[in-house]
Amino acid sequence: MTLDLHGPVGVLAQHLIDIESVSGNEKPLADAVEAALRKCPHLDVVRDGDAIVARTSLGRSERIAIAGHLDTVPVAANLPSRVEGDILWGRGAVDMKGGVAILLSLAAELQSPHRDVTWILYDHEEVEEAKNGLGRLARNHPELLDVDFAVLAEPTDGRIEGGCNGTLRVEAHVPGVAAHSARAWKGVNAIHDAAPILAVLADYSPATVTVDGLEYREGLNAVAIVGGRAGNIIPDRCTVAVNYRYAPSRTGDEAVAHVRDLLNRAGVEGLTIDVVDHGSACRPGLDAPLARTFVESVAATGAGEPRAKLGWTDVARFGALGIPAVNFGPGDPELAHADDERVSVAQIEQVRKGLVSWLSE
Amino acid sequence: MTLDLHGPVGVLAQHLIDIESVSGNEKPLADAVEAALRKCPHLDVVRDGDAIVARTSLGRSERIAIAGHLDTVPVAANLPSRVEGDILWGRGAVDMKGGVAILLSLAAELQSPHRDVTWILYDHEEVEEAKNGLGRLARNHPELLDVDFAVLAEPTDGRIEGGCNGTLRVEAHVPGVAAHSARAWKGVNAIHDAAPILAVLADYSPATVTVDGLEYREGLNAVAIVGGRAGNIIPDRCTVAVNYRYAPSRTGDEAVAHVRDLLNRAGVEGLTIDVVDHGSACRPGLDAPLARTFVESVAATGAGEPRAKLGWTDVARFGALGIPAVNFGPGDPELAHADDERVSVAQIEQVRKGLVSWLSE
Numbered sequence: 249m250t251l252d253l254h255g256p257v258g259v260l261a262q263h264l265i266d267i268e269s270v271s272g273n274e275k276p277l278a279d280a281v282e283a284a285l286r287k288c289p290h291l292d293v294v295r296d297g298d299a300i301v302a303r304t305s306l307g308r309s310e311r312i313a314i315a316g317h318l319d320t321v322p323v324a325a326n327l328p329s330r331v332e333g334d335i336l337w338g339r340g341a342v343d344m345k346g347g348v349a350i351l352l353s354l355a356a357e358l359q360s361p362h363r364d365v366t367w368i369l370y371d372h373e374e375v376e377e378a379k380n381g382l383g384r385l386a387r388n389h390p391e392l393l394d395v396d397f398a399v400l401a402e403p404t405d406g407r408i409e410g411g412c413n414g415t416l417r418v419e420a421h422v423p424g425v426a427a428h429s430a431r432a433w434k435g436v437n438a439i440h441d442a443a444p445i446l447a448v449l450a451d452y453s454p455a456t457v458t459v460d461g462l463e464y465r466e467g468l469n470a471v472a473i474v475g476g477r478a479g480n481i482i483p484d485r486c487t488v489a490v491n492y493r494y495a496p497s498r499t500g501d502e503a504v505a506h507v508r509d510l511l512n513r514a515g516v517e518g519l520t521i522d523v524v525d526h527g528s529a530c531r532p533g534l535d536a537p538l539a540r541t542f543v544e545s546v547a548a549t550g551a552g553e554p555r556a557k558l559g560w561t562d563v564a565r566f567g568a569l570g571i572p573a574v575n576f577g578p579g580d581p582e583l584a585h586a587d588d589e590r591v592s593v594a595q596i597e598q599v600r601k602g603l604v605s606w607l608s609e
Numbered sequence: 610m611t612l613d614l615h616g617p618v619g620v621l622a623q624h625l626i627d628i629e630s631v632s633g634n635e636k637p638l639a640d641a642v643e644a645a646l647r648k649c650p651h652l653d654v655v656r657d658g659d660a661i662v663a664r665t666s667l668g669r670s671e672r673i674a675i676a677g678h679l680d681t682v683p684v685a686a687n688l689p690s691r692v693e694g695d696i697l698w699g700r701g702a703v704d705m706k707g708g709v710a711i712l713l714s715l716a717a718e719l720q721s722p723h724r725d726v727t728w729i730l731y732d733h734e735e736v737e738e739a740k741n742g743l744g745r746l747a748r749n750h751p752e753l754l755d756v757d758f759a760v761l762a763e764p765t766d767g768r769i770e771g772g773c774n775g776t777l778r779v780e781a782h783v784p785g786v787a788a789h790s791a792r793a794w795k796g797v798n799a800i801h802d803a804a805p806i807l808a809v810l811a812d813y814s815p816a817t818v819t820v821d822g823l824e825y826r827e828g829l830n831a832v833a834i835v836g837g838r839a840g841n842i843i844p845d846r847c848t849v850a851v852n853y854r855y856a857p858s859r860t861g862d863e864a865v866a867h868v869r870d871l872l873n874r875a876g877v878e879g880l881t882i883d884v885v886d887h888g889s890a891c892r893p894g895l896d897a898p899l900a901r902t903f904v905e906s907v908a909a910t911g912a913g914e915p916r917a918k919l920g921w922t923d924v925a926r927f928g929a930l931g932i933p934a935v936n937f938g939p940g941d942p943e944l945a946h947a948d949d950e951r952v953s954v955a956q957i958e959q960v961r962k963g964l965v966s967w968l969s970e
Contacts, residue, residue: 413791417840429852430774430920432815432828439831439849440811446804454793467793470800471844472837479778479832479852479886488800491790491840525840559791 249276251284253356257600258336258593261349265329265338271319271379274298274371278318281352281369290359291367294392298371299381301392302355304364310538311364313398313566314603315382316348316577317373324587334593341591342579343374347401350578350600354607361607363538366395373562377527382562386569397538398566399603403579406595408546408554410462410532410574411567415560416492416503417471417525420445420511423518426477426484435482439475442486444514446470449490452510457495460534460572462556464495468507489524493558496529496567503529530564532556533572545606546576550598576602610637612645614717618961619697619954622710626690626699632680632740635659635732639679642730645713651720652728655753659732660742662753663716665725671899672725674759674927675715675964676743677708677938678734685948695954702952703940704735708762711939711961715968722968724899727756734923743923747930758899759927760964764940767956767963769907769915771823771893771935772928776921777853777864778832778886781806781872784879787838787845796843800836803847805875807831810851813871818856821895821933823917825856829868850885854919857890857928864890891925893917894933906967907937911959937963 249267253260269277278298285293291302298318320340329338336346348369355367370381377383386393422442427435454466468490475486490511494503508521533539534554543554554574557563559581563573578595610628614621630638639659646654652663659679681701690699697707709730716728731742738744747754783803788796815827829851836847851872855864869882894900895915904915915935918924920942924934939956 415791415841428920429828429830429832430776430854432830432854433826437811437830439834440807442834443804443807443811446801446807450798450801450804465794467790469790469793469798469843470837471790471840471842473800473803473834473844473847474837476831476833476835476850479850480776481832482830483832483834486834489837489840493791493793559789 249280251280251352253284253352257349257353257596260353261346261596262329262331262336264345264349265340266327268323268327269318269320270322271372271375274318278371281318284352285355288356291355294389296385296388297381299385300369301385302367304361306360306364308362308364311366311395313366313368313393313395314351314401315368315370315398316344316351316401317370317381318348319371319374321374321585326587326589335590336593337590339589341589342403343584344402344577344579346579346591346596347577350596350603351401353600354603358607363607365607366392382565386565393569395571397533398563398571398573400561400563400573400575401577402561402575403577403581403584404575405580406551406578406599408543408551408574408576409557410460410534410554411496411530411572412557412559412561412563413464413466413493413495414498414500414503414529415527416494416507416523418490418507419522419524420488420490421520422486422516424482424484427482429480429482432482438483438486441516442475442488444516445488445511448510448514457497459496460532462532462534462554464556465558466495467493494529496531498529500526500528527560528564528568530567531572532574536572539572542606546602549602549605551602610641612641612713614645614713618710618714618957621714622707622957623690623692623697625706625710626701627688629684629688630679630681631683632733632736635679639732642679642713646716649717652716655750657746657749658742660746661730662746663728665722667721667725669723669725672727672756674727674729674754674756675712675762676729676731676759677705677712677762678731678742679709680732680735682735682946687948687950696951697954698951700950702950703764704945705763705938705940707940707952707957708764708938711957711964712762714961715964719968724968726968727753743926747926754930756932758894759924759932759934761922761924761934761936762938763922763936764938764942764945765936766941767912767939767960769904769912769935769937770918771821771895771915772857772891772933773918773920773922773924774825774827774854774856775861775864775890776888777855777868777884779851779868780883780885781849781851782881783847783877785843785845788843790841790843793843799844799847802877803836803849805877806849806872809871809875818858820857821893823893823895823915825917826919827856828854855890857892859890861887861889888921889925889929891928892933893935897933900933903967907963910963910966912963
């Protein structure tokens with residue numbers, strides 16, 4: 249398969265959609281991407297598994313990364329693609345082959361951007377953390393991620409969404425003592441003893457925190473509860489899973505301490521709290537001069553004012569390296585993973601224009 | 610297999626234990642029981658499936674039922690039986706072949722009891738309600754259960770345990786609205802909204818109710834809770850299963866109303882409550898003259914003062930027919946179903962003596 253990076257970006261996006269690349273099956277697409285980028289003499293190309301990194305080496309004072317993932321969630325009878333007027337339908341249209349088309353098209357065209365650019369196309373974003381291609385690049389080739397600012401072309405409907413909230417999941421275990429429910433007084437009911445935990449969660453008022461000029465709305469919620477062994481047994485354990493979505497004003501450790509403090513306030517004897525999942529937050533860094541130029545250039549092309557990213561995205565991998573990052577890409581995020589996934593070609597072109605404006609100004 | 614009903618009751622008990630009769634496999638034992646009872650000319654024998662009913666027809670003014678089940682829970686390398694001094698080890702020693710041995714031995718011996726007796730040996734007590742042999746008898750042959758008082762020889766450690774508490778299980782469903790947990794304010798958290806339900810349950814003080822002179826200690830407990838769809842979804846449903854163990858002072862309908870009232874007091878909008886399981890309570894009837902003679906005769910043989918049965922047993926099937934009933938049998942109920950199930954032969958003989966005293970006085 250040969251990709252033409254020099255034609256219309258909408259045509260390239262459609263071609264990318266039609267190369268099925270569900271997580272784990274990125275190789276044919278990665279091969280095509282690698283071959284096309286290696287034809288560009290102004291780029292140094294490195295491949296790691298099914299991730300490809302292509303860099304300019306112009307000696308600019310600043311280097312930025314622009315990244316997107318090649319994989320999609322499973323196909324739902326929505327391949328091959330189809331076009332209806334301006335709308336491109338098919339798996340990956342939103343998440344995120346429209347964005348990938350922009351990256352490849354710009355990587356080929358911009359032979360002399362005003363800042364050095366590290367273009368990153370990676371695998372396994374839609375599956376478990378351990379397989380994530382960007383995480384693997386950070387482990388295998390940390391030097392390739394040594395940049396001053398990063399843009400992830402995740403779908404934002406053509407808006408700039410800065411940084412991201414962190415997401416922490418803990419499990420709080422309330423102990424009890426089992427007994428036959430006909431002699432309940434011989435036991436200690438762990439579900440009853442979980443009542444103050446739920447009360448604390450129900451009473452909690454999540455904050456909205458301004459970071460680098462963007463408003464991050466937080467959330468703290470029980471996302472699961474389970475307890476009980478049988479219909480005639482006093483439950484000896486009740487577990488509440490809590491998800492804390494926190495603004496990048498907090499470090500990961502501070503977020504954990506906040507949730508521990510809150511749950512311990514319930515005063516449940518013997519409560520234990522385990523962290524089961526944690527993706528740190530990422531600052532947008534929009535107060536830095538480099539980021540300000542990005543916002544100014546892109547806003548002028550129709551992206552409007554930047555806003556905070558509330559969901560967790562791979563920008564956090566840059567955040568963990570101390571690199572501010574933003575999300576900026578075509579497609580309505582509400583349509584990502586949907587059976588009727590679709591994107592406007594005009595929006596793909598608009599996002600491309602925003603990046604061109606910034607990189608060429 | 611031939612059963613000798615006229616020898617020592619301990620030997621008969623051991624023989625019964627050694628005829629494996631895990632629920633569903635009662636036939637060999639039922640065949641042996643039927644054959645042995647049919648040899649007694651003073652008994653009318655009826656068989657229904659693997660249940661056998663044997664009756665005296667002496668024209669007495671009162672008729673009592675004495676019942677026990679033939680099946681056991683699965684064997685746990687505890688067959689064949691073994692004897693150590695006074696102790697008989699093996700599956701069913703407690704639950705309830707010691708009791709069955711007493712029934713068979715007395716059925717054969719007591720040719721002219723002072724009250725007509727309906728001896729009932731039945732199948733499928735240790736499995737689901739729908740298979741229960743006593744329930745099947747009540748449906749197929751209601752006339753066979755038309756008695757004035759009933760004794761179930763379930764293990765009570767040689768004590769009289771009158772009637773039984775009812776057991777009601779309901780599920781309370783708290784509704785919510787699902788949303789991505791990064792945008793929690795778009796949802797309604799069903800687990801948080803369950804907080805007042807748990808608070809009401811934790812605050813509840815169960816009553817102790819005196820019925821026909823016995824003290825029934827109640828209990829009302831969450832026995833299960835479940836909620837949550839995924840670690841990043843605001844839960845749209847939380848279900849709390851509640852088990853109410855209630856004294857025979859309440860009817861089944863009153864027990865349901867009590868639990869509904871209590872849960873509705875939590876003020877949870879959209880709460881729905883379903884009854885999922887319900888075994889009614891049974892009065893001990895110990896204030897009736899017939900029962901008083903039972904208590905007087907049996908207490909004098911070492912059974913001590915009667916107490917309430919807190920667990921639910923098949924006496925409730927008699928209770929549902931308006932027939933007062935008590936539990937009275939050999940074996941420590943805490944050892945029922947245990948791998949080290951064992952019974953004292955002296956206690957089997959003592960319970961037998963109590964029944965003889967009552968039936969022959």
